[in-house]
Amino acid sequence: MPGIRHTSIRAALSTVPLVVGVLATTVTPAGATTPRTDTSPLTCRGQGVDPDALIRHKTETVIHAPLHTIWKLQTDVERWPSWQAPVTTAERLDHGPLRRGSVFRWTTPAPPTPTTPATTLEITSTVEQLKRHSCIRWTGPAIGDGLRIDNGVHVWNFAKVKGGVRVSTEETHTGEQVESDVPTATRILRAGLEQWLRDLKTTAEAHAHHHQQQH
Template identity: 35%
Template sequence: MENTTDTDEAGIDVSAPVVSRHSVTVTASADTVWRILTDIDAWTTWLPEIPYARVETPGPLAPGSVFRWSAAGMEIESTIVQVRPRERLVWRGYGDGPDGVLGVHVWALTPAGDGVEVSTEESFAGPPVDAEPGPFQEGLDTTLARWLERLKGTAEAVAAS
């Protein structure tokens, strides 16, 4: 994984109609959590609600890398915005095309005792979200909490083996 060369901190759109933030402490190394999180092609092994996920850009994840995936019934194309190995991963992408849902997602890892605090936040914007933000907020809150718990379980199982 390559570091970004920019000095700006990439982040979610805090003015978006839907914003969700969650975190969990994982008793595993940042290396273990990072490997699981950034192996996008293997997301389907620990996130059953994602039917497929595939990196389209050859080489290590870096700003500009593109991946395609499916979640919540949406076909999503995402582009990596920032990579700071074992610390921060940011992407943005559209669900169901440019007239669909624009999501910006941040994963952050911070050392915490015998493990790592994993924080995730995401913003949703776009015409479907503007029209009915409530269901998008509820769905995103549920999804991010579930993903963190699954990441925790997967990383701790790997760390214990």
């Protein structure tokens, strides 16, 4: 939820684009390749985001770095603040490699909106599914002064492609407060996810470049 990230007010394709996207995918001629920008939800071990959530966003990028580098950055939660400016603190509430059942607590600033004040969100995330070097899904609430996201569901997929790794992410937010202004909550979610991917790409590619220079 950074930047209202993992359970920040991140969020959703508006209803109309979502419907259009579904139709566009549905009417693809037989035998044609379905575009990668389809609206099918991301999953990890068969579980995805909240199918009924009004606030959702899905995006992806290709990172030109080894999968193990990207995976380590993403799963070494306590080091998130070192490369993600929107993550102000991060702590693991268990030990060892990130795995199913792991819990971590992190904070991120939330911008003011027409209905909520600027605040800092405290997010408690629980890893529900994880497959090493492949996918992660975590869930949990985000709570700040005057702002609450009852539940955020965040799914990440990692897939090797030519020259690097395609990192895809999708997140939903639910809660009466954020659902009172879905367009604003969705814009904030979108901005948070896009920045997370940019930060991950920049950091992973810098690590990869440094490693190449050493060898």
